[in-house]
Amino acid sequence: MTKSSPKIGVYGFTGCAGDQLMILNCEDQLVDLFGATEIRSFVMAKSDNHEGELDVALIEGSISTEEQLKRIKDIRERSKVLVAIGTCACHGGPQAMKLGEDKYDEMYKKVYGNAKITISKSFEAQPVDAFVKVDLYVPGCPIDKAQFLSVVSKVVAGRHPYLMNQPVCLECKWRENPCILYGGKFCAGPLTRGGCGAVCPTQNLPCVGCWGPTDDLNISAEYELLKEKGYDPDQIIKKVKKFGGAAVAKLVKDLESKKEAKK
Amino acid sequence: MRELNVEALARVEGDGGITVTLDGKKVKSVTLDVHEGPRLIEQLVRGMTPEDDLTVIPRICAICTLSHRYSAIRGLEKALGVSAPEKALVTRELMMLGENVESNSLHTFLLALPDFLGYPSAIAMLNDYADDVKRALRLKKFGNHVMAITSGRIVHGENPIIGGFGKYPSRKALEEIKLKSHELIPDAVRDVELFASLKYPTFPEAEMVFMSVNAPKKKFGFAGDSILISNGKEANVEDYKKLTSERVVSHSFAKRSLYQDKPFTVGANARLINMGKRLDGQAGDLFKEHYSDGWLKNPLYNNLAQAIEMLWSLEQMPEVVDKIMGMEDPPNEKPTRTTGSGTGAVEAPRGTLYHHYDIKDGLIDGADIITPTAQNLDDIERHMRLTAERLLAEDKKDEEIRLGLEMVARAYDPCISCATHLVTLKRI
Secondary structure (H helix, E strand, O other): OOOOOOOEEEEEOOOOHHHHHHOOOOHHHHHHHHHHHHHEOOOOOOOOOOOOOOOEEEEEOOEEEHHHHHHHHHHHOOOOEEEEEEEHHOOOOOOOOOOOOOOOOHHHHHHHHHOOOOOOOOOEOOEEEEEEEOOOOEEEOOOOOHHHHHHHHHHHHHOOOOOOOEHHHOOOOOOOOOOOOOOOOOOOHHEOOOOOHHHHHHHOOOOOOOOOOOOOOOOOHHHHHHOOOOOHHHHHHHHHHHHHHHHHHHHHHHHHHHHHHHH | EEEEEOOOOOOOEEOOOEEEEEEEOOEEEEEEOOOOOOOOHOOOOOOOOOHHHHHHHHHHOOOOHHHHHHHHHHHHHHHOOOOOHHHHHHHHHHHHHHHHHHHHHHHHHHHHHHHHHHOEOOOOHHHHHHHHHHHHHHHHHHHHHHHHHHOOOOOOOOEEOOEEEEOOOOOOHHHHHHHHHHHHHHHHHHHHHHHOOOOOOOOOOOOOOOOEEHHHHOOOOOOEEEEEEEEOOOOEEEHHHHOOOOOOOOOOEEEEHHHEEOOOEEEEHHHHHHHHHHHHHHHHHHHHHHHHHHHHOOHHHHHHHHOOOOOOOHHHHHHHHHHHOOOOOOOOOOOOOOOOEEEEEEEOEEEEEEEEEEEEEOOOEEEEHHHHHHHHHHHHHHHHHHHHHHHHOOOOHHHHHHHHHHHHHHHOOOOOOOOOOOOOEOOO
16 A cells, blocks of 8 residues: 555445445455555444545435534545435435425334433434535445446546436436336336436336436426326325435425416 | 443444443443434335335345345235245245345455454455455355346345246346356355354353244245244244334333343344254255354354355255246236235344335335344343453453454344434443
């Protein structure tokens, strides 16, 4: 390890640890990755972790406790580049599907009852950028190995990585799959960012929307189009909210205000 | 009064720590702290269709993603009156074998072994144990490959569904699995030998109770409709509430489990203790050779149990693949009712995982998920306490006590993300 090796930290917050696991799943590159960089902190993978200045912080998971909030702010302060990896860090993930519906306290009570518990305060999960600046978003549930490795190698070299920002439909066409929507089943493909290789439609299954929406999604046009084709609008919103969390909540709000404006 | 803290328990999946409060020579309390934020998954899935539930619940845990999916499928199929075709059942068997190889190789080598050999990580072991680490990575990669072929993706594959599969694996992919699993058997045998050669410290020893599913047809396996208890009793999975009696404790958000008011253990050691006699092949021989009374009281043997189980999983694959290839792709079975209840149970790599569902008019009306780590928590703390007491009595240094506690906690292969009910334990 040379002095100039880029310093990297990998951190997990509220989620399934699947994106950190995907890093460990890069079996063929893992040894090189640990050799070419200085992994300062990666609690899931090693015991000798040192906090301090970082060139790149890779953040998995959403933020849902006061303690996590303190921690993410600390990581931001000492990191040159902060990368959100995975749908939970980028959009909040499944635990953020009811953002904007004001249901957290009610659900929380149903799980824990009225038991007196003295812990650090928790709140409805939100994406990382609800609290600190995020420099790069690498979505996916989980992230894609190839995309992750290309991003890391570009970022440590100070270059800007390419990230797919087209919907799943594009990859589905590349694979010459028959369109599931035309088969009469709701598929979140047109509303969802590609990069997974259209894995579900390739198995005759509708896209579940797990990568969250594309950056420039024109949800009102898609929404009208799907409605025209006879799909239930409530079902559309419900399905894309499962993974789209904060991003979809914002899009839905825009959609509603547009509807209001029309009236 | 002083505190011995392991702020962030490294090399486990999820965010946790250990706090031990010492009062002179006495251990006042031992807690496995869980800093993981709450997700309230069981509440979030209410009102969803069973299909949508099935896309959300695997996200509880990335390592056990297929166990969550399969346990839910078993519960949902019972509730909806679906009996999946034989080819689906056997393909599900294969995906569970894949997950077992992936998770057991990850845990034994990358997470647990560095403790025994005195390294901070498997990567740090590379200079001295390059062959062993690379062998583990080969096995893990293959486990992942089997998961990807059966479920569609390495992590969170959506292919296994209620009533069958979106698409069955191709003949070519299955042939490859058959060939490769056979090739890797010597690697897995060497792993068993390595883990059998380790010294298992006796500090956590205590009487234990073990629980696992009872795989059907007197075979070893990872799914079943009844639960075996090491005291000789057996119960239906529908009685899961009695078996696990989840409760809220005042000092944490963690819901805890007790069986007959006592902590119990689930995991590979529990499976081998309850069903080890059913193991065949080299795994069966090596189990007989290396099984000892120590297994019944020392959770550290879970590491050896996982190594033996991983070998068994590999040995099963060619036969299971042949069975799958011998069947035509059947159409997926459809639900026969829209209202009903059902409980599913499978053996996730780290222990029994229950998914119970109540469905009303085609939508989830109630969901109850009990994860292996939630069941193990009381037992982990019990053995950590014994470890702390014994090492303290031997005047061990804080560093040694800390390592002992971490080894015990890690031996259970805890998956803290999995324990959806866990949040944080307050330090005294």
